Amino acid sequence: MRPRTMVDKEVSLAPITIETARMFPKWVDDQEVAQFLAHYHHIPDVTQEEEWFKKVIESNSDYVWEIRYQDKAVGISGIHQIDWINGYAITGTIIGDKTVWKQGIGKKSMILRAQFAFGDLPIRMLETHVFTANVASMKATDRCGYQTVGPIPGRYFRQGKEWEVMLKILTRQRFHQFHSG
Numbered sequence: 001m002r003p004r005t006m007v008d009k010e011v012s013l014a015p016i017t018i019e020t021a022r023m024f025p026k027w028v029d030d031q032e033v034a035q036f037l038a039h040y041h042h043i044p045d046v047t048q049e050e051e052w053f054k055k056v057i058e059s060n061s062d063y064v065w066e067i068r069y070q071d072k073a074v075g076i077s078g079i080h081q082i083d084w085i086n087g088y089a090i091t092g093t094i095i096g097d098k099t100v101w102k103q104g105i106g107k108k109s110m111i112l113r114a115q116f117a118f119g120d121l122p123i124r125m126l127e128t129h130v131f132t133a134n135v136a137s138m139k140a141t142d143r144c145g146y147q148t149v150g151p152i153p154g155r156y157f158r159q160g161k162e163w164e165v166m167l168k169i170l171t172r173q174r175f176h177q178f179h180s181g
């Protein structure tokens with residue numbers, strides 16, 4: 001499905017284009033970008049990425065944007081596996097352009113995505129898994145208002161060891177309270 005464009009000054013979420021989808025394999029070929037992603041072991045090629053692009057555009061349960069900063073695509077943001085009956089969905093964020101990390105783009109993009117989820121869609125709750133070791137993602141999700149439900153020890157296995165993730169949720173009510181005044 002095609003989401004609408006969401007804007008906060010120099011940061012925006014715009015419906016993903018095929019050109020940005022084609023940049024994804026290059027972004028995740030960088031260990032620093034990919035180390036805390038669920039599909040860390042698999043770097044898609046451009047053909048697989050184009051197939052993924054077609055699938056999400058036609059999907060009834062995904063909204064995917066490109067994250068834009070100063071009019072340049074720097075990453076991808078999504079609302080996935082939308083459960084329309086229960087008003088529940090999973091979120092994910094990747095800023096592939098490392099030169100723009102730590103400038104508030106992750107946090108702002110998450111807030112814009114939540115505004116769309118809770119303002120435009122009948123979603124009540126967003127869920128995400130964050131590697132406890134992923135300080136940037138732990139903080140960006142906190143700043144957006146996500147609450148930590150608790151750890152899932154050993155959820156992922158990579159580099160010969162088990163990795164813990166935090167289950168984090170953001171309810172519509174909490175998001176509105178968190179950002180009111």
Ligand SMILES: CC(C)(COP(=O)(O)OP(=O)(O)OC[C@H]1O[C@@H](n2cnc3c(N)ncnc32)[C@H](O)[C@@H]1OP(=O)(O)O)[C@@H](O)C(=O)NCCC(=O)NCCS
Pocket residue numbers: 032033034036037075093094095096100101102103104105106107108129130131134135136137139140143
């Ligand atoms: C996680 C990610 C989206 C964060 O984006 P970002 O734009 O760099 O984050 P922000 O600038 O919004 O930072 C949010 C907070 O975290 C802090 N932060 C960011 N990177 C940090 C780091 N490496 N170490 C410590 N703090 C960090 C910021 O200073 C900011 O704190 P503040 O609100 O107190 O000022 C980005 O690093 C990324 O895409 N990483 C690779 C993919 C990934 O791991 N995705 C998440 C999967 S769950």
